[in-house]
Amino acid sequence: MTATMAPPESPATATATPLAAAKAAAAAAATSTSTTAADTPSAAPPGAGHLHLSHAPRAHFSTQRAAYPLKLLTPNSLPSQPQNVRLAYSLAYGGGLVAGDLVQLDVKVDDGCGLVLLTQGSTKVFKHRPGMRPKSHQISRIVSAGDGPAPTTRQRLHIALEPGAFLLLMPDSLSPFRASSYAQAQRVTLPADGSASALVLDWVNSGRGARAPAPMHSGPPGGVRDLQKKAAAAAANGAAAEGAEAPAGVPDDEVWAMAYYSSTNEIVVGDEVIARERMVLDNRAHDTGDVGSGLSPAAVRLAPYHVYATVLLEGPHFAQLRAHMDKVVDGTSQFQLPRPPGLLWSYSSLSDTGGIIRVAGLEVEDVRDWLRAALTAGGVNELVGQGLWPRCI
Template sequence: METQTGRLSVKKVGGKSTVTSCFSKYPLKFIIPNKVGSSENDAVWVYTLTYGGGIVSGDSISCEFSIGDGCTTVLTTQASTKVYKSLGSKCSEQILEARIGSDAILAVIPDPVTCFSTARYSQKQIFRVVSDSSLVIVDWITSGRHESGEKWDFELYKSTNHIFLEGNQPLFLDTVLLEQGSNTSVSELMQDYQVIAMVILLGPKLNHIQNQVQENVKRMMSEQLYIPSNGLGHSGKTSSDCYLTKPTFIASCSVFGPKGIGVVIRIAAMTTESVYRFLHQQLANLEPLLGVSPYC
């Protein structure tokens, strides 16, 4: 069992967002490029990785991030987070705690988690914001290694996201739990869907993106779930009428927080590629803030 810890602080130095302290313990590592995007962009990009390419049974990863006032920081990965097979009842865990200052932005935009057969994995992300902080969270999981015939074969997956305002006031509390049951497997519950995802957009700097994403999701779902009229009315239906097919991609939006300051998008999809495409399209307007468009 490896205990991996990391701490990182970003502050304004000379008018630029700058990493002022950074620590990680082997086998956890942070990669911080000198510049992502144009030279005028102020965002600090941080890539997390573990030597060996994944999370081993029993591993415990704990990271703390502090994003200073007016800073922009992106936390991402170089590839999907692989969670290897569990040994006995050992559960791998990953904990992220982040504080986001006034007029600051934190974007947590990783590739998906992929759990191997029998894996047990729990992650918890805690974000502490002030009234004018902005936050992007993408949290998603695939069904597993399709090429090996694994689809929702892991034993346990738990993902918790908590957002607190000043004074430890709860703003958003959410947990997703997928666990094999004695009567019903996760695969049976998920049917043909191979990816589930959640996207959170919070804060004043993201207002225009929130509005656009809500409109886009509403239009997408209206088109996908549209039932063409056959002109017969309810009483004129016959056994030969067409029936609804299962959507390959489902998304929904809802607002949360005082005056709807946050938006959460939930997704279920049959392919990982369709979710990558959705994220790229819907988050493209983050490019002026982050330097490059996410999920290119």
């Protein structure tokens, strides 16, 4: 099957939150175009970035450039880090995006290299504020109050891997706030020879309704028995999960209260799309911008959980992880509970070389702990080294 991508949509007339003021000030000093000495491109359009990881013989970034509001950081390698592996952070100035921001990042990973692409904390998506516009669009007209719904914040990511390369795309969870509109599309392209690999983590929380960190389990991550204990601990906390309600101190109208959220992830091998996962939350028929409007339709459907995560796996580098998850599934019993457990997970094999993990939880830290335990037991930490792994998740 031939893989195609829809052309980018034209951004709508844009507005912004108070974050825009701080971001605009930063933009003046950070048109944020950084490159290597050998790379002197023309000025990139707002929000555009390019990253190229080369291998000669130690992996290094031969190209690194980004334009506001996108920022790229590439810290030095750690002593325990394999020479072919490098870490990069993709982030937004001020830690968030405002209505109408458009971020487009293209990444290339050369043969035999390993790229770990992270964020520094959760990316926040802010609702629009009539009468202002974001810096990332060159729009001459400033809209006035009542001009219609917030323009959509968009992120597009395309990563191309050469033979023998691998990718760990492991951002922190996204936080879409009340009345915000957000759409992202992420595509990872692997060579047809099947020698490259990708792990793509995509997760979203309920915004300001996301519960504060409160890990429900402790001790070092282990294998099948450890994961079963974590699931049992989550089930024991089921009483806290019952019903569609906000955490203490958080108004109902802040829980899953975005106007619109869409996330599409694709893995392409050669010319064939072998995995596509899409999540859409649409509250536009519900007035999420009205304070005191109560629980949104999405909040009712997603209750009692405040975090949803998906992990797409493909390629030989993650064979140990797929085998581990198959073993966990085979050793897990299914039974009915009187109320929803505190954490749910599932694993499905997509092919001999691919699979998908899904997790839903009450708190971000619960899901993070479970993912860390599962990926560690599946040997993912060995790909990047013990020093770098704690930064990954």
